[in-house]
Amino acid sequence: MNFRFQNLLGAPYRGGNAVVLDDSLLSPVGNRVSVTDLVKSHALTLPFEATSNISRIAVSPDGKFLLTVDDSSRALFINLRRRVVLHHITFKKRVTALRFSPDGSRIAVGLGKLLQIWRSPGFRKEFFPFKLVRTFADCAASITSLDWSPDSDYILVGSKDLAVRLFFLKKTKVRTRPFLFLGHREPVVGAFFSIEKKNSRVCRVYTISRDGAIFTWNLEGSSHSEDKSGGSISDHTEQRNLEGQLDENDKAIEDRKRKRESLDDVDADTFGIPLHKMKWELLKKDFFMQAPARLTTCDYHRELDMVVVGFSNGVFGLYQMPDFVCIHLLSISREKITTAVFNRLGNWLTFGCAKLGQLLVWEWRSESYILKQQGHYFDVNCVAYSPDSQMLATGADDNKVKVWTASSGFCFITFSEHTNAVTAVNFMANNHCLLSASLDGTVRAWDLFRYRNFRIFTTPSPRQFVSLAVDQSGEIICAGTVDSFEIFVWSMKTGRLLDILSGHQGPVHGLMFSPTNAILASSSWDKTVRLWDVFEGKGAVETFQHNHDVLTVVFRPDGKQVACSTLDGQIIFWDSLDGILMYTIEGKRDIAGGRLMTDRRSAANSTSGKYFTTLCYSADGSYILAGGSSKYICMYDVAEQVLLRRFQITHNLSLDGVLDFLNSKRMTDAGPLDLIDDENSDVDVGIDKQRRENLGQGLPGSVTNLGRPIIRTKCLKISPTGRSWAAATTEGVLIYSIDESFIFYPTDLDIDVTPEAVDSALSEALHQRALLISLRLNEGSLIKKCIFFVKTADIPAIASSIPVKYLQRLMEVFSDLLENCPHMEFILQWCQELFKIHGSFIRQNFRSLLPALRSLQKSITKLHQDMMDVCSSNEYLLQYLCSTGSKIN
Template identity: 80%
Template structure:
């Protein structure tokens, strides 16, 4: 039961801006979560917190310690990145369009609609009110779209939709007035504004402003103009090509007005004003428009840009999928390439400037490109539509996903990266199945084909078809891998093929509804099928006798699953029940009522409350645990239920998402959001220029809806389409609306005592080790069941004493010891020592482990996974060393 959220696969990027932190950590929004990709170690994980709705803006502190994530509802989370914990929460009073930390990390600039707010960064201080509003600049006439700090954190550039860029001072001074300097001349909204510095002195001497029409203006600082104090006041320098910038002031104290937290004007007393500055402030100096350059990508619009101050380079992305890299201020094009046909929604440099990060929200695409070597550091793309099906490889190292976008992707579970995409299907992929050899993957699709994929050569080596076109929705293979079976949506038949020849062997008829569930028994060649005709049928495929047994139900049967030992069969029906059958005797063993457990929230289009609605109160996917003691069940709901099979009780409910941007999350709708035309969230605004990642009106299910289900005509609905538990039993995956959610056993929960006594303490373990009693110390640590102590005692044993100690370990501790060996093989370098432990343990107790294989199966699968991974790594290392030695020997002979 001790599972916690680990990662989110299938959707590396869904919209908003991406940032690269100080330690090469790429942070990108994925729905209401934030994904963190370590570009140096090639690993990705999803931060464990959730925002209330889709994350729109993220900003990382300069030292990489903090993250500020703001969602569509203007709620902000202040996160400690190193501990992955939420420190503070806050709600802004308007839509947040831009967020930026100051270079010194002390301040945060936030564009809240037309207001520019400067907040003090909370840091590690323990405060009751961590966020403190330092200043507010209300000068902009439209929403702020771009922000940039000067290197000394004293000035701020703010670009707006009012076609202007303003330069704001942060310090208050008598001579440095608070009025902003305006950069005018652009004809479309501003996308980026950046300070440029001199390489020798580090002072700001140039400003670049970039607009959506592809224009970049270069502004130079003229140091010759200074204050005019002849009349005791400061003269306002006019903007280039415009009349006087500001009207004359009657009261000089008006320059010292700002908005406090309650949006009321207050005057700053003369005592709080800083001392007069010795040099000309940037916002009072003279700025000259040096030149105008254009990227010439019309009719495409410029949608994303970034600037690297040390390299003096600008990267821009356009709505047609083209990006460009330019050397400034000469405007020399270094690269101009196309990465997709859709709009680039984010483009950013890393700290060194050698990597460019691009994101395409509509395709769920995230790229990291090294521009000097012209090679990809990262290239990931999620599924465009919802994931329909998932499948674990037998060694639990790979995870395959199939979706409505006609693609099959294979992911590495440990790193979270997709390493191959198969796109030969021409319609939605509905079912996946790994063969027992771990190197072949089967996929079923609505296009009428079953395809076999070779994971060594990454190609489609066999295609199974039918005489007349059929739509396949279920897939299964026997343990030997000789027979392939697939259920249909339209003809209600089950087709059987030979894996070796690819020929159609048989057509099983008998169902009168779509066959949505199909699974072979793990112990024999009996095939179980479930259909909407309210029956579960058992078939003897090899004898060809047709249906061996039929289990009738009162409602449509949605899915079927075998227990790993083959002695129990579970199926779910449309009335919210889970039935457990004995397939040998044909008797009904248990029934679980799950309508109340799986009941989800209320949909936007529902005319009834969530309690009275029948939508989503049934299970569409089932999966047994590795030992068969519990079962996971999910459906068109925000919950996944875990049941104990023997006692028929609910153990735990997992809520897959708390994202209010999805439908079916809230139990009670807000009446304030209801209008005469319907829910305000479902009313299209044709004039809106908000960059939505995936088209929310078309994203969703392209296949067949369940009987009695409500079609999705609005926002995406929170649902679970497929559940799979890893063969190791230590993790499980769920294909949901948000992507593929990965849950694993919480490693932080280490203390789980089994048989304690007053004499069983950590001090006694250390005492036994000090006296050289390794056997006693190991038994005491196993009784404590604390992971660190068990591993410490394992390493304390002399290799020559391993056979004697392993033979004396009681049988009830074997599984715990095997789990410790599997964990050590993945993390420690002492491979031979641990493998010797495993060999001696299986020599002595192999017969007992074989007799109780059902309870030992998860631990044995974990051990197999660790050994297989080590074997692959050692094989690659030895091969590379072999060719390296040959090269060195050849080079030495050539040199002599």
């Protein structure tokens, strides 16, 4: 039962800003934050959740803290290295901009028209960790961008009132007004400080507006400030002084110098005067010339003095400043680019497109992709593990099939040949072939070596497939339909239609072959579960009648039991050999939870959604997972028919069906306030609006639904190793894995079984005793430590003394070591001796040890593949070197 959230796959990037921290990319995914290691090609999702979809994120300069703000203006302050939430705060208005100061001590927050400066919390335990330092109310419209000066004393604020303001943050005796940069004709998208490389002082300001204009403002007296004749202003000033002529600008500078003593508590810049009191001049205006497209995002890199901009037509540009030289001008899509940022070194550009759910990392010097990931745009319908548990396949309403690496969380291939929603996926037993069924009337076979569609299974007349099954030999393919209520049978080798199984009087939504024989089980809305002998051609050999529609059916891994769920919320277990009813689980109250916005009744009194649409047995068949149109996934003990645990898959209030009780304050005469479309017409929205417009697609007579996506679980699968399971939900594919590193059995403990006893036994070279004590404590780190203290010659003797009840735990430790440690031969020798000595016990208890055996097989297979690749590469390299050497001689 000790499953914990591990990762989120297939969820699209829904908008908001992305942040690149060293070699990692942080991006909001729903109400979570995804972290992608761009060097190791590994993606993970942080374990915390916000209350709704995250709209803004910011990372402290030292990379220790992460601040996230969601659509409800609730903020989480997170220790990024420990991945734990330290503090919470709720802002009073919607947050439109967010940024840490360069020294990390303060946070600038744009709240509509207000600019607030907060003290940044640290690791200290405080009752009020967030302290409001200053509030500026000078803006006339919502703030759109923020940029700190290198010394953290000034901040540039761009807003929708077409102006950019320069604020001085230190308090003075007399209230000072910000300096205004004016001239733009559309809302400002970005404003940035530029510094001199010699003395690291601010010399320029760039302001960028939505109409594609970039203004360059120079600080008077800067060494880079030039007039129309091409000479610097300081040179001309010196020349005029020699001539004894002072113009108005020179007099103004002298006046500022005389007022220097009157400014208290003010840090001086070049002339001893704060930046917001100095004179700025508009040096030039440049235009990106992408009309009618609008500029949607931009970023600036100070060390390289470069600007990257993204437009609403999918075009991005990279420009060298201040000369405004175009380095790259390319198109990555036809949709709006919602975020574009530099990494710290400036060699990588990160782009996000919310409408496509896509994130790209591009190396602009070599013009190559570092990362190109895209989640499923619409809901994921199905998920399947490969036989070795290394790959995960998903199919969704966006007509795509994606294959993911389970360990890294990366999608390495996308198949897009289907023309309608993908409803079922299934791996072949050989691990090299994937099958998918779709509503477009085809079942396609995909080659995972050459990444191509090598076979298409069709029917004489168009049909819509909603279920799929493959026998253990991989010779027979079966698919159930939603319209003709038939089951079609094909030959995998020839692709020929062999048989059509008729008898159901409703859509066939459940289909599965027995793991031990050629019996096919099918479930239908006609209130029956039928068993078919496909090879003998006898038709239905058994029919199980039910009182309500049957939604899905699954076989136990040993093939001796069939479980099905019905519309009245029950899970019914049948003996597949004798055809008798074994157990019944009443799960209506267990899965109930969450009230929809359109419900007229409370969650407790509503009957909608109180049934299971997907079931999955554990690897040993001792428990079963069940999910449906609810925020819960239930785990039941099969033998005792009791609820072991409920997993709440999300706390995201941006989804419907999460709250048990709706807020009466949000109700109006026109209905729930969340269902009223009161969006401003000039606000650009990304994937959320697009999802609302497409929620009704595929349903006859459906209309546009302005509500929120409804949380539901459409498919559940447990990995063959039994160490993890996947749930295809509205948010994406949630991966839960088991963690037994701190699980121990109280009966194995006594006063002498302690970590100190392990260290003492190791110091006395009692390796056998140390290993047995660590196994009784069941702490993974201690077990690994004891294994590496054993000499190679002593492995057979110590392996023979291991009690059989610890074999499963020891195999799990070896599986983990093979994936993460370099001592490959040593661990494989341990495994070999363990199987030699305890082989008979393993054969007799194969079913109970199956998850651990499959986990070990997965690790050895992956290791073999890596070694094979290295050896092949070395072989070709040696051939090349030998051929080159012979030519030289």
